[in-house]
Amino acid sequence: MSAATHLPGSCRICRVARLVVLGAAALVFLMPYLWMLSTSLKPQSEVFASSLSLIPDHWSFLVNYGKALSRVPMGRILVNGTVVCVTIVAFQIVFALPAAYALAKLKFRGRELLFGSVILGLLVPIHALSIPLYAAAKALDLINTLAILVIPFVLSVFAIFQFRQAIKSIPDDLIQAARMDGMSELGICWRVVLPNIWPAATSFAVFSVVAHWNDLYWPSVVITKTELATPPLGLLFFRAAEAGDDYGALMAATVIATLPLILLFLFAQKAFIEGVTSSGLKG
Amino acid sequence: MSAPPQISFRSVAKRYGATLALKSVSLDIAQGEFLALVGPSGCGKSTLLRILAGLESLDDGRISIAGQDVTARRAADRDVAMVFQSYALYPHLTARQNMAVPLVMRRMNAWQRLPFVGPMMPGRRAVDAKIADKVGSVADSLKIAALLDRKPGQMSGGQRQRVALGRAIVREPKAFLMDEPLSNLDAALRVHTRSEIVDLHRRLGATTVYVTHDQEEALSMADRVAVMKEGRLLQVATPRAIYDDPDHIEVAEFIGSPKINLAAADVGSDGVARLGPTVIADGLGDFHGSVLRVGFRPEHGRIGPQERPGDGEVAVSFSLTRLEFLGAGAIAHGTLATGESVELRVGHDFVPPADSRVFQLVLPIRQLMLFAPSGDRLRTGTSLAAPHAAEAMHG
Numbered sequence: 001m002s003a004a005t006h007l008p009g010s011c012r013i014c015r016v017a018r019l020v021v022l023g024a025a026a027l028v029f030l031m032p033y034l035w036m037l038s039t040s041l042k043p044q045s046e047v048f049a050s051s052l053s054l055i056p057d058h059w060s061f062l063v064n065y066g067k068a069l070s071r072v073p074m075g076r077i078l079v080n081g082t083v084v085c086v087t088i089v090a091f092q093i094v095f096a097l098p099a100a101y102a103l104a105k106l107k108f109r110g111r112e113l114l115f116g117s118v119i120l121g122l123l124v125p126i127h128a129l130s131i132p133l134y135a136a137a138k139a140l141d142l143i144n145t146l147a148i149l150v151i152p153f154v155l156s157v158f159a160i161f162q163f164r165q166a167i168k169s170i171p172d173d174l175i176q177a178a179r180m181d182g183m184s185e186l187g188i189c190w191r192v193v194l195p196n197i198w199p200a201a202t203s204f205a206v207f208s209v210v211a212h213w214n215d216l217y218w219p220s221v222v223i224t225k226t227e228l229a230t231p232p233l234g235l236l237f238f239r240a241a242e243a244g245d246d247y248g249a250l251m252a253a254t255v256i257a258t259l260p261l262i263l264l265f266l267f268a269q270k271a272f273i274e275g276v277t278s279s280g281l282k283g
Numbered sequence: 284m285s286a287p288p289q290i291s292f293r294s295v296a297k298r299y300g301a302t303l304a305l306k307s308v309s310l311d312i313a314q315g316e317f318l319a320l321v322g323p324s325g326c327g328k329s330t331l332l333r334i335l336a337g338l339e340s341l342d343d344g345r346i347s348i349a350g351q352d353v354t355a356r357r358a359a360d361r362d363v364a365m366v367f368q369s370y371a372l373y374p375h376l377t378a379r380q381n382m383a384v385p386l387v388m389r390r391m392n393a394w395q396r397l398p399f400v401g402p403m404m405p406g407r408r409a410v411d412a413k414i415a416d417k418v419g420s421v422a423d424s425l426k427i428a429a430l431l432d433r434k435p436g437q438m439s440g441g442q443r444q445r446v447a448l449g450r451a452i453v454r455e456p457k458a459f460l461m462d463e464p465l466s467n468l469d470a471a472l473r474v475h476t477r478s479e480i481v482d483l484h485r486r487l488g489a490t491t492v493y494v495t496h497d498q499e500e501a502l503s504m505a506d507r508v509a510v511m512k513e514g515r516l517l518q519v520a521t522p523r524a525i526y527d528d529p530d531h532i533e534v535a536e537f538i539g540s541p542k543i544n545l546a547a548a549d550v551g552s553d554g555v556a557r558l559g560p561t562v563i564a565d566g567l568g569d570f571h572g573s574v575l576r577v578g579f580r581p582e583h584g585r586i587g588p589q590e591r592p593g594d595g596e597v598a599v600s601f602s603l604t605r606l607e608f609l610g611a612g613a614i615a616h617g618t619l620a621t622g623e624s625v626e627l628r629v630g631h632d633f634v635p636p637a638d639s640r641v642f643q644l645v646l647p648i649r650q651l652m653l654f655a656p657s658g659d660r661l662r663t664g665t666s667l668a669a670p671h672a673a674e675a676m677h678g
Contacts, residue, residue: 176338177371181450182359182388195375 033258040064040251047247060248068253071241076227077234078260084149084230085209091154092208093201100163101189105175115164121157130221137222148222149230153212159204166200167193206268213261231257287350289314289490290335290458295344297330297514304330306514307344312458317484317491319505321498323537327514328494329462335492336460337361349457359388364451368463370443372435378446379418379431385454386414421453441472448483458490465500477504498538502526510534532576532658541581541614544625546599548577548653556653559620561597564653567661575661576654582628583650586615586642597651601625601644603635619644 034054039047043060046053068074102108103115133152134143142148170193178188194201216232223229226237238253288311297305305327312318320328333339335346337358345354353361364385372381387396390413395404402411422428427445435443444464451459464480465473481504484491495501501508502522509519510533518530529535535543548556554568558577567575584601592598600620606629607614615627615635627644635642653661 171369171371173367173369173371174373176333176336176358177365177367178373178384179338179358180336180363180365181385183384184359187388192373195373198375 036251036254039247040249040255042248044246044248064248064252065256067246067249068238068256071249072229072234072238072253073227074234074253074256077229077231078256080146080228080234081213081230081257082260084146085212087150088153088212089205089208091150092156092159093205095155096159096163097194098186098189100160100167101185101193103160104164104167105170105172106185118157118160122161126152126218130218134221143222144225144228146228149219152218156204156208159208162200162204163197166197170196202268206265209264210261286314288312288347289316289349290492291345291347292331292335293345293347295331295334295346296342297327297334297339298342304514305334305341308514308516309344310509310516310519312490312492315488315490317481317493317504317506319501319508320492320494320511321496321501321508321537322511322517324496325513326511328496328511331511332365332460332462332492332494335458336363336365338365362454362456363458363460364454364456365460365462366444366447366451366464368466370435370440370447370467372443372446372450374435377432377434378422378427378438378449381435381446382418382421382431382449382453383414385450386417389454390414417453418449421449425449425452440468441476444468444476448480452483452487456489458492459484461491461493463495464493465495466497480504499540502538508538510537512537526580528660529652530660532578532654532660535578535652535654535660539580541626541628543578543580543652544584544623544627545654546577546619546621546623546625548575550575558597558651559599561599563597563648563651564661570655570661573656575656578652578654579646579650581614581626583646584625584627585645586627586629586633588636588639588642590643590645592643592645595648596645597648598643598645600641601627602641604640606633606635 038054038056041059041061041064042056043058043063046056046058099118103111103118129152137143137148142151174192174196175188178192183191213230214232215230216236219230219233220236223233226234229237235250235253235257239250290310290312292308292310294307294309295305296303296307308327308331320331322328330339334341335348337353337356337360341354345352347353348361348363372378373384376384390410391401391407392404395401395407395410397404401407418431419428422431425445425448427442427449430438430442430446433442435446438446444467447464461480465476468476477500480493493501493504502525505522507519508522508525510517510525512533518525518534520528525534525538529538532545536545546558548558548563550556550567550570550573552571554566554571555562556564556567556570556575556577563577586601586603590598601617603615603617604624605616607616610631612631613629613633615629615633616624617627618624625644655661
């Protein structure tokens with residue numbers, strides 16, 4: 001709201017005070033990341049120095065980042081993470097959207113029961129399934145492939161749940177108008193429903209990408225080759241290769257691994273707000 | 284009607300759980316006719332329209348459009364267009380794109396509709412040009428050409444309504460279905476749009492089924508009005524016949540504003556019905572002992588201190604409680620000697636004398652309508668043989 005600055009009783013000092021408090025809180029939350037950034041720029045000797053300093057005395061940017069990029073195939077690892085995350089999100093939306101549409105807008109026998117079992121699916125953690133999934137992957141000879149990083153996650157119960165809630169807010173008249181205009185049910189899904197739940201789809205995509213980019217558990221179960229690693233697993237391999245004490249280089253690798261997520265988030269945040277303000281479903 | 288009906292309902296029934304939303308509705312609508320479905324909320328008029336559109340299933344009966352049985356067909360395959368109360372425009376598309384959707388879905392094949400690769404498909408360019416032409420000419424005729432690049436969120440209610448009409452028109456459907464299309468507009472715009480829709484219907488000559496809860500809208504727009512109540516058709520007739528010669532007390536009460544006045548009339552052992560002391564009908568021996576209802580429209584009575592009943596007229600005592608001045612005329616609120624409160628239209632010049640609030644209300648007997656206790660219209664009473672019954676034959 002643009003009117004926020006004109007709220008009654010909001011004096012200049014109050015606004016400044018508010019900014020200071022918010023800024024301080026932001027700094028607290030940013031601290032670990034800043035520390036990581038700082039460490040990635042320090043030479044080995046300064047990392048363990050007793051004095052706390054964010055700015056390194058001697059910059060060793062090239063040394064640390066050079067190690068991070070050369071000891072493990074960092075480019076390959078970032079590509080792996082991107083391919084895996086994009087494929088997962090694409091499949092999740094392709095599978096969840098029609099399911100959520102059916103659960104939200106179509107009337108059929110057993111719909112509530114089906115939705116109940118979807119909710120139940122939310123409660124099952126990946127760890128409970130990892131042994132049977134591993135056994136299946138082994139049987140299908142999918143261990144050490146990128147495919148097995150994707151397959152267990154293509155059907156997201158959470159996406160179905162979130163999309164259903166969003167689709168519920170689309171007026172029935174709009175769906176019926178689309179039917180009268182000659183669209184099939186699948187056509188309605190892609191041409192009418194998806195553009196109108198774009199904010200929900202975007203926020204889901206952010207959640208999903210963050211979760212799978214950062215996932216260490218499942219990749220560590222099914223991947224043993226460095227060239228197939230995703231970023232968190234790559235960091236693990238990197239630490240193992242470096243005997244785990246070159247923290248400057250490790251932090252440099254960590255910065256590289258997290259940078260795409262930060263960029264994605266900054267980009268998606270903008271899309272997010274645009275999505276919310278331009279959807280204009282009301283009226 | 285000798286020509287086959289454009290739309291035909293045969294014993295259509297619909298149940299929601301235990302409640303019957305439609306009870307065996309049969310109705311024929313002629314090619315080019317403008318039929319208004321009117322009734323109080325919950326009477327089943329919208330359900331009937333949605334069943335015709337194919338948006339609701341029916342439990343019994345058959346529906347045909349242009350001579351073809353469409354009972355089992357999907358909404359998309361019935362070739363009818365619908366205008367919704369909420370407009371139901373696609374919020375993410377511009378007015379131009381909204382109007383083009385029905386044509387894109389019908390004239391392009393699945394390959395041509397694909398995003399990215401569709402525009403490169405053979406024949407797509409020609410179809411695009413034809414669609415743009417059609418949308419442009421319809422937009423011109425609705426005077427919305429300037430709005431074509433706006434999204435629904437950037438338009439007023441009236442503008443959205445026109446775009447919604449445009450989306451229905453571009454298709455040249457077999458019938459237009461309109462579900463309270465004016466209800467979301469403000470009063471002034473509603474009256475204006477009303478005449479625009481009537482003009483549009485004249486110009487296109489397309490069969491139109493128009494659902495409304497506003498009896499005035501139904502009377503002023505339609506060729507024929509179908510009055511519904513609790514899932515049944517009470518009467519289907521021209522607006523004039525519905526107003527002048529209702530078949531049922533519910534129709535008489537629903538149509539007309541101010542509402543029809545109703546008074547009790549006792550039937551004596553002689554088969555004569557009286558309004559107060561005055562005989563208004565005879566030959567009603569079957570209703571001996573029961574109380575009938577006498578209805579008369581607010582504009583059919585004369586009041587004044589000097590009024591005396593002439594030939595074929597009946598007088599009852601009326602005491603005025605309030606005069607509601609409306610400009611061109613006024614409405615006199617008061618009660619009859621028998622206790623019923625009534626409303627009468629009086630002229631602009633009517634000024635009640637200061638000393639008296641009690642008048643003679645003079646009613647022409649041929650304007651009185653007699654209703655049986657069941658609510659059915661009684662046309663048997665000899666004095667009440669309605670002279671305009673002939674023009675009111677419905678169907």
